[in-house]
Amino acid sequence: MTHRGYRRLGDAAVPGVILIAFVAGWEAVVALGWVRPIQVPPPSRIVASALELALDGFPAGTLLGEHVGITFLRILTGYALALALAMPLGLLIGSNRTLDAATAPIVTFCRSVATLSLLPLAVVWFGVGEASKVFLIGYGCFWVMLSNTIAAIKLVDPVLISAARTMDTPPAHIFFKVALPAALPRMVAGARVALGVGFMVIVGAEMIGTTRGLGALIMEARTFYRSDITVVGMFVIGAIGLALSWGLTCAEAWLLPWERRQQERDP
Amino acid sequence: MRPRARLSERLAGMLSVIVMLTIWELASRFGWQDPQILPAPSEALLAAARLLGPWDLAQHVGISLFRILAGFGLAAVVGVSLGIVLGWSPLAARCLRPFVEVLRPIPPLAWLPLAIIWFGLGEPSKVFVIFLGAFFPIFTSAWRGMTMVSPTLIRAAQTMDVDGARLLWQVAIPATLPDIAAGLRVGFGLAFGILVAAELIAAKSGMGYLIMEARQLGQLGIAIFGIFLIGVVNLVADHQLARAVRATVGRWSNV
Amino acid sequence: MNRRSFLATGAALATGWGLPKVAFAKGEVEITKLSLGFGLDPVFAPHIVAMEKGWLKDAGFAEVTTATFTGGALAGEALIGGNIQLWTPGNLPPISMVHTGIPIVVLGTNCVAAAADNLVARADANVKAPEDLYNIKIALLAGSTANAVLSGLARHYGLDEKKLQVVNMPPPEQLAALKTGTVQALLCWQPWGHNALALGNTTLVHSGVASGFEKNKGAAVRISATRSLFVASQDFVRKNPKATNALVAALVRAQGYVADPANKGEVIALVAEKTKQDKALVEAIWHQYVFDPTFDEGYAADMRVMTGYLQASGRIKEAKDPLDFTYSAPAVAAGAKAPAPGRWKP
Numbered sequence: 001m002t003h004r005g006y007r008r009l010g011d012a013a014v015p016g017v018i019l020i021a022f023v024a025g026w027e028a029v030v031a032l033g034w035v036r037p038i039q040v041p042p043p044s045r046i047v048a049s050a051l052e053l054a055l056d057g058f059p060a061g062t063l064l065g066e067h068v069g070i071t072f073l074r075i076l077t078g079y080a081l082a083l084a085l086a087m088p089l090g091l092l093i094g095s096n097r098t099l100d101a102a103t104a105p106i107v108t109f110c111r112s113v114a115t116l117s118l119l120p121l122a123v124v125w126f127g128v129g130e131a132s133k134v135f136l137i138g139y140g141c142f143w144v145m146l147s148n149t150i151a152a153i154k155l156v157d158p159v160l161i162s163a164a165r166t167m168d169t170p171p172a173h174i175f176f177k178v179a180l181p182a183a184l185p186r187m188v189a190g191a192r193v194a195l196g197v198g199f200m201v202i203v204g205a206e207m208i209g210t211t212r213g214l215g216a217l218i219m220e221a222r223t224f225y226r227s228d229i230t231v232v233g234m235f236v237i238g239a240i241g242l243a244l245s246w247g248l249t250c251a252e253a254w255l256l257p258w259e260r261r262q263q264e265r266d267p
Numbered sequence: 268m269r270p271r272a273r274l275s276e277r278l279a280g281m282l283s284v285i286v287m288l289t290i291w292e293l294a295s296r297f298g299w300q301d302p303q304i305l306p307a308p309s310e311a312l313l314a315a316a317r318l319l320g321p322w323d324l325a326q327h328v329g330i331s332l333f334r335i336l337a338g339f340g341l342a343a344v345v346g347v348s349l350g351i352v353l354g355w356s357p358l359a360a361r362c363l364r365p366f367v368e369v370l371r372p373i374p375p376l377a378w379l380p381l382a383i384i385w386f387g388l389g390e391p392s393k394v395f396v397i398f399l400g401a402f403f404p405i406f407t408s409a410w411r412g413m414t415m416v417s418p419t420l421i422r423a424a425q426t427m428d429v430d431g432a433r434l435l436w437q438v439a440i441p442a443t444l445p446d447i448a449a450g451l452r453v454g455f456g457l458a459f460g461i462l463v464a465a466e467l468i469a470a471k472s473g474m475g476y477l478i479m480e481a482r483q484l485g486q487l488g489i490a491i492f493g494i495f496l497i498g499v500v501n502l503v504a505d506h507q508l509a510r511a512v513r514a515t516v517g518r519w520s521n522v
Numbered sequence: 523m524n525r526r527s528f529l530a531t532g533a534a535l536a537t538g539w540g541l542p543k544v545a546f547a548k549g550e551v552e553i554t555k556l557s558l559g560f561g562l563d564p565v566f567a568p569h570i571v572a573m574e575k576g577w578l579k580d581a582g583f584a585e586v587t588t589a590t591f592t593g594g595a596l597a598g599e600a601l602i603g604g605n606i607q608l609w610t611p612g613n614l615p616p617i618s619m620v621h622t623g624i625p626i627v628v629l630g631t632n633c634v635a636a637a638a639d640n641l642v643a644r645a646d647a648n649v650k651a652p653e654d655l656y657n658i659k660i661a662l663l664a665g666s667t668a669n670a671v672l673s674g675l676a677r678h679y680g681l682d683e684k685k686l687q688v689v690n691m692p693p694p695e696q697l698a699a700l701k702t703g704t705v706q707a708l709l710c711w712q713p714w715g716h717n718a719l720a721l722g723n724t725t726l727v728h729s730g731v732a733s734g735f736e737k738n739k740g741a742a743v744r745i746s747a748t749r750s751l752f753v754a755s756q757d758f759v760r761k762n763p764k765a766t767n768a769l770v771a772a773l774v775r776a777q778g779y780v781a782d783p784a785n786k787g788e789v790i791a792l793v794a795e796k797t798k799q800d801k802a803l804v805e806a807i808w809h810q811y812v813f814d815p816t817f818d819e820g821y822a823a824d825m826r827v828m829t830g831y832l833q834a835s836g837r838i839k840e841a842k843d844p845l846d847f848t849y850s851a852p853a854v855a856a857g858a859k860a861p862a863p864g865r866w867k868p
Contacts, residue, residue, distance in 0.1 A: 014358070015365050038602055038624075039384050059665075059836040101276030102283045105502055109284075112459035112501040117478055117494045119691075120487070120698040121305060127704050128661075128689050140460075144404070144453060151449040186446070189411040193404045193453065199372030200400070204464075208691045211664045216690075218377045222595050223665045224618040224837050227380060234373045241372025242365060383596060384603040388557075388589050467596065469589035469605075479592045482694045483562050484798060485717050 041228045046235065049228040058229055059220065062212055068236060071202055071214040074130065078137030078205075079198045083191060086142050090149025090187075091180070100150060107150070111143040115204035128209030136205035141194040148190025152183040181256075188252045192245060199241050306488045311495065314488030328500055331462055331473040334390065335504075338397025338465075339458045345398075346405030346454065347447055353406075354413020354443070355435060364410075371403045375464045383468055393465040400461030401454035408450020412443035448512040455508055459501040474500070551582035551765040557606040559597040560588035562797045564712070564804055564811050565610060565633055565750040567789055568776035570796045577775055581768035601626065601755055608769065609753040612667045612711075614828050616753045620847050621838040627759055627866050628848045629770050630752035630858070631821050632777070637810035639671045639730035639746040640715025643707035644700065645723045650736045652679035655686060655727075658706035661699050664690035667748045668709045670831040671730060674745035679735075700724070711748070712807045713799065729810075747827035750811075759849060760868045770852035774815045778857075781813040815858035817850045822862050 023043050029035050030042035037045065053064040093099045115136050126132035156179050164178045206215030214237055221229035288308055295307030306314070319327075349367075353360040375396050386392035416439050424430075424438045466475035478493035556578065558569055569588070572578050578586045589606050591597045598616075601609040602624060609616075610632055619626050643649045647658050652675075662668040669688075676683040689705050696708040697717055707727065708718055718724055726734045730746025733739060752773060759766045780789050790808055794801040825844030832838045848864025 014361055018362050019365070039381075057836075061836055098276060098279055102279035105280045105284050106287060108456060108502050108505050109498040111453070111456035112498050113494055114460050114463035114475070114478075114497075116463050117490065119695050120482075120490075123691065123695045123698045123704060124305070124702050128659075128691065128699060144457070147453050147456070148449070151452075155445050155449070185415055186411065186449075189407055193407050196371040196403050197457070200374050203374040203376035208695060209689045211690050215374065218374070220665060222380060223615070224832075225595065225598060225615070225622045225624060227622075230377060230380060234377050235369075237372050237374070237377070238369035242368045245368040245371070379596060380599040383599045383605065387603065388600055388605045467592065469591055469596070469600065471590060476592075480562070480798070483592045485694065485697065485713070 038227070041231050045228050046231050049226070050232045050235075053229060053232055058217065058226065059211075064232075064236070067212055067214050067217045067233075068240065070210075070212050071206070072240065074133050074205070074213065075137055075198050075202065077130075078134040079141050079195060081134065082138040082141035082194065082198070083145055086145035086194075087149055087187065090146045091153055091183070093146075094150035094153030094183075095175070095179070100154070107143060107146055111147060113139075115140060115201040119204065119208060123208060132208055133205045133210070133213075137198050137201055140197040140201045144197045145190055145194040148193060149183070149187050152186035152190060153179060155186060156182040184256055185252075188248065188255065192248055195244055195248065196241065199237055202237075306491050308491075308495070311488045311491040314486065315492035318486075318489060324496075327472050327474050327477055328496065330470075331466070331475065331497075332500065332504070334393050334397055334465065334473065335458045335462060337390070337394045339401045339455055341394065341398045342401035342405055342454055342458070343451060346402045346450070347409045350406045350409025350411075350447070350450075351413055351435075351440060351443070354410045355439065360410070367403070367406060375399050375461050376467075379464070379467060388469040392468050393470065396465035396468070397458050397461055400465075401458040403454075404457060405447075405450045405454040408446045408453070409443065412446025412450075413439060415446070416442045444516045448516050451512070452505060452508060455505060456501060459497055459504075462497060551768050552762040553607075553765050554582065554584040556583040556586045556608070556765075556769070558586065558588050559600060559606045559609045559611075560590045561597075561610070562590070562592065562799065564793055564797070564807065565635060566797065567780045567793050567811075568632060568773050568813065569610070570792050571779050571789060572772045572776040574792060575776070575779075577772040578769070581772050583765075583768070601753065604755070604758075607754060607758055607765075610750055611753060613747070613749045613751050613825055614665075614667050614670060614832070616751060616847075617825065617828050617832060617844065618837065620842060621832070621840075625756040626753055626847070627756045628751050628844075628864070629754050629759070629766065630773060630815055630850075630853045631817065632750035632752055632773075632815075633811045633813040634820070634824075635711065635748045635750050635811055636730035636744060636746035636824075637732075637812075638712045638715070638807065639668060639709065639748055640712075640718070641671075641675070641707060641709045641727045641729070642700070642715055642718035642724050643727045644703065645725055647706035649707065649725070649727050652681055652735060655681065655707075659687045659689050659704075660707045660709055661689045661691055661696040661705040662709040663692055663696075664688070665835075665837070667746075667828075668711065669835070670828055671746045671748065672709055673831050673834065674747065674827065675728060678743060678745050697721075712810065713803055716803060716807055747824035749821070749824050756866075756868070763868065767852045767855055771856035774853055774856040774858050777813045777815050815853050815856075817848065817853065817858065817860035817863055819862050821848075 026040070027043050030037055030040060050064070052058070055063070057063040057066075093103055118136060118139065122132040122136050126135050160178055160182055161174060164174045169178070202213065202215035203218050204215070206213040207219060210216050211220065214233055218230055218233045221227070221233060292307045292309060295305065295310070349363070353363055378396060378399060382392040382395050386395055420438060420442055421434065424434055429438060462473070463475035463478055466473045467479060470476040474493055474497045477496070478490050481487070481489035481493060560566055560569065573586055589597070589600060591600075595615055597606065597609050597611065598619060600606045612635070616626055616628060641660070643658065649655060649658065660672070662672060672686065672688065673683055675681070676686065689699070691699065693710050693714045696705070696710055697714060699705045700708050700718055701721060708714065710718075715726075715729075719726060728734050728743070728745065730748060731742060731744050733741045733743045752770070754766065779785055786808070790804050791801060793799070794804045797804075822845055829838075829841045829844065833841055845862070845865045847866055849866040849868070850858075850860045850864040854860050854863065
């Protein structure tokens with residue numbers, strides 16, 4: 001194997017080894033009785049419950065795959081809508097100081113409104129179907145993405161802009177070819193945070209009009225004191241989030257090839 | 268150097284808020300929006316004034332602020348440190364980032380039962396939940412900022428024989444500060460947003476508690492007032508945070 | 523329950539118990555700090571009375587605190603974690619807990635709250651017969667006692683539960699959805715039934731104990747098996763037998779006080795104050811709660827109905843008999859009757 005090949009293997013192996021060590025340690029800690037199962041369900045129990053969930057479903061009949069699929073769709077829809085609205089709006093607001101100052105209090109205010117507080121409004125405005133869930137998920141994603149996009153464009157190195165100006169670049173060109181690419185890395189980071197927020201609110205969002213979905217599953221597990229299922233739900237959410245985050249990293253590499261090349265040059 | 272916010276900008280901010288409130292008030296009055304579902308701001312204020320004295324209000328705000336500041340403070344310390352370490356060392360990033368990314372999407376409401384079992388019913392469990400909310404944006408910004416530090420800057424410093432720890436402390440971290448600042452502000456806002464969930468843990472007071480109790484008792488005016496209260500306190504606190512940030516970082520950056 | 527039978531029950535209780543037989547000796551309990559799970563519900567009347575009258579202090583609990591949960595199953599978690607010593611849930615959550623293997627035990631039956639469950643519909647939904655329910659959307663909290671009540675209704679009137687359109691949401695949202703017509707009915711405990719009726723243009727289709735259908739209007743039809751229970755962890759009961767007895771004694775005494783019609787005014791005022799509810803509201807729904815510590819066949823039957831619901835809805839697999847996790851000895855020692863006593867022993 002080439003030097004690079006070994007390195008790639010090492011790259012993948014290190015987190016793998018750490019993960020295995022972590023899981024083994026966890027199981028041991030519970031088995032030895034240092035920690036009660038009620039405090040931290042052991043991995044063996046979690047796996048057993050995951051199988052039950054995948055095969056029997058909880059409540060019986062609704063399989064894990066179904067819960068995952070439905071939530072995934074809801075999050076994707078809310079997230080995509082939020083991003084589609086927040087990015088252009090954020091770029092616009094961030095580029096204009098007066099607009100930024102005018103909207104800043106509103107953005108800061110709305111960012112702090114909890115999903116649980118919005119439940120009655122969601123019911124009234126959007127009914128009890130998919131729309132209200134997508135709204136609640138999108139709400140959280142939107143304000144975070146907006147804030148991050150505004151910051152992204154504001155933090156663009158002014159030297160870059162000035163340099164472009166000295167070369168007599170028309171403003172539209174400056175925006176699309178200089179400012180926007182410079183803001184992209186931070187916008188992707190913002191997209192990552194927004195995705196996290198989208199997941200974060202699913203328990204609240206799926207409280208209305210549904211018993212299917214990972215958020216609803218967690219509430220259901222809580223209502224019936226199946227803490228093992230709660231933990232499975234948390235893990236599945238985490239795993240999906242991890243997968244989507246990896247997807248974002250790939251998207252980032254595709255969108256920002258120059259970043260990647262720079263990172264490769266300085267390991 | 269970025270000049271302090273002009274008066275016209277401050278006014279623009281206040282104006283937009285006033286416009287929003289007016290639209291809302293009119294919507295309730297003229298029945299565009301059912302006042303029983305979304306009470307007008309004036310009604311919310313009246314309902315609150317009837318039920319809460321200034322001392323009660325101060326207590327609710329005070330205890331919530333304590334929880335938020337504690338959780339946020341913890342998140343800031345851990346998030347920034349972890350972000351810097353993971354941003355600086357690719358090995359550390361490879362090992363630990365998956366753990367962070369797995370934990371990030373987990374809803375705070377899902378953590379509540381574990382928070383109770385691990386930390387009890389007092390302040391620690393609430394602070395823990397708030398920590399969970401604020402941590403991730405802070406970490407992400409710090410980490411991303413570190414990875415985005417201009418290599419030119421690093422190399423320039425290295426040519427001047429600045430390396431290792433000095434490189435980190437005197438070049439990389441200051442360069443990351445604007446990102447850290449942006450992350451702190453988002454994290455701060457999320458800490459307020461999570462307050463309601465955190466105060467589900469047997470709270471007897473607090474702004475989030477106010478909202479949830481009003482919900483249980485069907486007092487929508489108070490619930491709206493509570494939402495407002497959180498938002499306003501967030502605005503004021505965020506303003507202070509922004510000022511502190513501008514004082515330290517804003518000297519050389521457009522934050 | 524109409525007023526005459528209620529008064530009769532009250533009189534029977536008052537004379538049947540006489541004074542409590544347990545001497546409230548100070549300082550004989552193993553722990554002095556007690557934390558009670560609390561909520562904003564009239565079912566907490568005995569707790570409120572016991573605290574106000576100082577009966578818990580007399581029993582030796584120097585420091586009594588309450589932990590209020592505005593909803594959700596978090597109180598149960600707190601019990602497991604040892605943060606509270608007494609939990610007062612509806613009878614569904616503890617049954618779920620036991621079937622998950624969590625070692626808890628029922629120390630007492632607080633009150634029968636069947637009448638507090640109400641199915642309220644919009645007048646324009648035209649629900650006159652049971653079959654009309656197929657045409658409307660009913661909002662209720664999935665997996666709660668309200669869900670069990672709907673099952674009971676379907677069972678009694680021969681409806682196919684799967685064809686009923688149930689929309690899951692928490693009580694405050696149920697009210698909002700009913701108001702806007704997004705759903706046409708809601709099924710919930712108090713004060714939501716009361717609030718729904720107060721909206722105007724709504725009718726009481728069925729309560730937990732009486733029908734509002736045209737064909738049998740006013741008939742006593744029991745579709746609800748909801749009770750409020752006193753629950754503690756088995757660990758706590760085994761380690762602190764004296765404290766358990768003292769706690770239950772104070773609660774039983776308080777139940778008697780609360781059930782006594784002579785104290786109605788005082789108790790309602792206290793409950794309204796401590797649960798921050800409107801006094802008129804508490805007064806209006808007061809008769810729907812029957813405080814009675816007796817472990818009779820009714821208790822066992824109600825518990826079995828709930829267990830049956832959990833099985834039928836696929837949440838538990840093998841049913842356990844409720845008397846196996848009921849510990850009636852402390853209540854009996856405090857003067858309660860137990861024709862169908864619990865079988866659990868520490």
